[in-house]
Amino acid sequence: MPTSEFETAAPAGDTPTRDTRPPSRPAAHDGRPGLGAHDGASFVASLADDREVWVEGERVDVTTHPDFQPMLRTLAGLYDRQRSPELAREMTFPSEVSGHPISLSYLTPRTPEDLDRKWLNSRHWVEGSHGQISRVPDFMANVAVGLHDFRHALGEVDPAFAENAERYYLHCRENDLVLTHGLGDPQVDRSVTPVQRPELGLRVVHRDDSGIVVRGAKQIATLAPYAHDVLIYLSPANYLREDPAYVCWFSARLDTPGLRILCRRTYHGQAHTLGSRFDEQDAMLVFDDAFIPHDRVFLLDDAGTAVKGFHALNRWSLYTGQIRLHHRLRVMLGVASLLAKSIGVDRFREVGAMLGELASYVSVVDLALKSITRDATRTKSGLLAPGPTAALDSIAGQFSERASAIVRQIGASGLIMQPAEGDLRTPDLRAALDLYMGGRDTSVEDKSRMFRLAGDLVIDRFGMRQELYEAWNRGDPARVRSALYTTFTDLPGCEAAARVLADLLERP
Numbered sequence: 001m002p003t004s005e006f007e008t009a010a011p012a013g014d015t016p017t018r019d020t021r022p023p024s025r026p027a028a029h030d031g032r033p034g035l036g037a038h039d040g041a042s043f044v045a046s047l048a049d050d051r052e053v054w055v056e057g058e059r060v061d062v063t064t065h066p067d068f069q070p071m072l073r074t075l076a077g078l079y080d081r082q083r084s085p086e087l088a089r090e091m092t093f094p095s096e097v098s099g100h101p102i103s104l105s106y107l108t109p110r111t112p113e114d115l116d117r118k119w120l121n122s123r124h125w126v127e128g129s130h131g132q133i134s135r136v137p138d139f140m141a142n143v144a145v146g147l148h149d150f151r152h153a154l155g156e157v158d159p160a161f162a163e164n165a166e167r168y169y170l171h172c173r174e175n176d177l178v179l180t181h182g183l184g185d186p187q188v189d190r191s192v193t194p195v196q197r198p199e200l201g202l203r204v205v206h207r208d209d210s211g212i213v214v215r216g217a218k219q220i221a222t223l224a225p226y227a228h229d230v231l232i233y234l235s236p237a238n239y240l241r242e243d244p245a246y247v248c249w250f251s252a253r254l255d256t257p258g259l260r261i262l263c264r265r266t267y268h269g270q271a272h273t274l275g276s277r278f279d280e281q282d283a284m285l286v287f288d289d290a291f292i293p294h295d296r297v298f299l300l301d302d303a304g305t306a307v308k309g310f311h312a313l314n315r316w317s318l319y320t321g322q323i324r325l326h327h328r329l330r331v332m333l334g335v336a337s338l339l340a341k342s343i344g345v346d347r348f349r350e351v352g353a354m355l356g357e358l359a360s361y362v363s364v365v366d367l368a369l370k371s372i373t374r375d376a377t378r379t380k381s382g383l384l385a386p387g388p389t390a391a392l393d394s395i396a397g398q399f400s401e402r403a404s405a406i407v408r409q410i411g412a413s414g415l416i417m418q419p420a421e422g423d424l425r426t427p428d429l430r431a432a433l434d435l436y437m438g439g440r441d442t443s444v445e446d447k448s449r450m451f452r453l454a455g456d457l458v459i460d461r462f463g464m465r466q467e468l469y470e471a472w473n474r475g476d477p478a479r480v481r482s483a484l485y486t487t488f489t490d491l492p493g494c495e496a497a498a499r500v501l502a503d504l505l506e507r508p
């Protein structure tokens with residue numbers, strides 16, 4: 001039996017500190033014990049490897065290429081936050097394996113207090129990124145928690161899968177790994193299946209005791225250039241495969257030979273915009289006969305287990321995604337309100353109604369989050385998982401789209417007609433700017449910055465991508481909604497209530 005690359009057991013105090021991590025390689029990937037929660041410097045250093053990242057036809061090193069630096073700084077800042085004296089107690093906890101602080105994102109909750117700690121940590125991640133990084137590392141760490149939780153079901157297919165899932169979870173947790181995932185098939189021709197055109201699905205082309213060789217592509221892997229590993233499992237759209245070779249769950253380092261990361265165009269380039277600072281990237285992952293060692297394989301061939309597993313793996317991550325949405329909607333409400341006040345339209349009834357509508361979305365999501373936590377249930381493996389997020393998942397995209405529309409409606413022409421920072425710094429323009437471009441009780445600086453922020457959020461390429469994300473990141477919204485309908489537990493009650501009322505029509 002080949003040995004595993006994952007080493008997790010190490011006596012407390014017997015391992016080097018995070019600072020000694022060699023800059024060129026994330027530590028425990030080479031078999032050493034984990035070094036615990038990252039700070040900014042160790043995170044950036046851990047990305048210096050041989051990953052094949054392509055952007056606009058150029059192969060790039062994300063640790064040095066200028067387009068990737070603003071986002072890298074943003075992520076480094078988030079990791080510094082998690083190790084800061086103010087937040088470390090709420091974002092990390094001591095590993096029982098190494099004694100090092102490890103990320104609370106990887107906590108496996110067993111009590112309501114654990115869940116509260118977990119969600120507080122998630123809130124720190126989304127507040128630190130202002131709700132603008134859709135796949136903050138906390139998101140996929142929670143999928144790894146789901147993988148750990150689902151290991152017993154994987155073990156029923158093959159005991160080695162359960163062991164692999166558990167060891168991999170520990171490996172991620174002890175090394176604070178950032179994961180990405182790409183679940184969908186390439187968007188080439190949805191009218192045919194990969195069985196008809198094999199290149200349309202990721203599949204196993206060779207297997208032996210040492211592992212599997214996979215060929216094909218997966219999309220869209222958000223955060224991929226900044227992640228350590230990709231976790232591949234299946235989306236509901238593609239788990240019912242006619243050919244078992246397409247059912248494969250595994251993880252791969254992003255510098256795996258044969259794996260290419262094809263990024264979309266970056267949002268870098270313009271100063272003073274949100275786009276470059278929060279450009280988490282989205283990528284197509286191409287596996288060109290990539291070898292995946294046996295200890296990184298979590299499921300093969302069994303579509304039934306894959307179906308159950310998709311929902312099991314996402315139980316905690318979907319909830320953290322909604323915490324992010326809640327914060328993003330709060331930002332949108334704040335922006336809309338300040339725009340309205342700065343141009344003196346906040347007291348007009350129609351505008352007030354739109355602001356109230358936005359406030360209702362913030363409130364509804366908040367109420368739902370509280371109730372979903374109250375409905376937490378125990379999983380077969382003994383963890384406490386939040387109740388279903390399906391209703392929120394179904395409506396989130398609509399809330400987001402409407403929030404953007406409200407900001408556009410209130411901002412109107414002001415979303416484009418604002419002085420830039422260069423104008424604000426030019427003395428010759430000052431008098432005209434103060435006279436014609438300021439706001440009600442608002443300086444031209446404050447007003448123009450708020451409007452330019454609004455422009456980034458709701459009309460620029462960055463904002464449009466965020467809106468697309470909100471609509472599609474949980475999968476096809478039509479599928480999410482129809483799945484909610486078919487699994488809606490109160491449906492018989494709703495239908496019974498309708499029949500009672502219909503029966504009244506028979507009577508005079």
Ligand SMILES: Cc1cc2nc3c(=O)[nH]c(=O)nc-3n(C[C@H](O)[C@H](O)[C@H](O)COP(=O)(O)OP(=O)(O)OC[C@H]3O[C@@H](n4cnc5c(N)ncnc54)[C@H](O)[C@@H]3O)c2cc1C
Nearest residue numbers: 181182183184187190219220221222468469472473475476
């Ligand atoms: C910004 C962004 C970030 C994302 N990040 C991630 C990520 O990190 N990881 C990840 O795994 N995924 C990610 N996704 C992908 C997301 O999960 C998919 O967008 C979603 O599953 C829909 O798939 P698709 O985009 O390929 O659309 P398609 O499946 O190609 O659908 C295109 C259109 O055809 C319709 N359609 C397709 N098939 C059918 C059918 N059989 N019957 C009827 N209508 C059909 C759809 O409703 C849609 O209108 C991201 C998406 C976006 C936009």
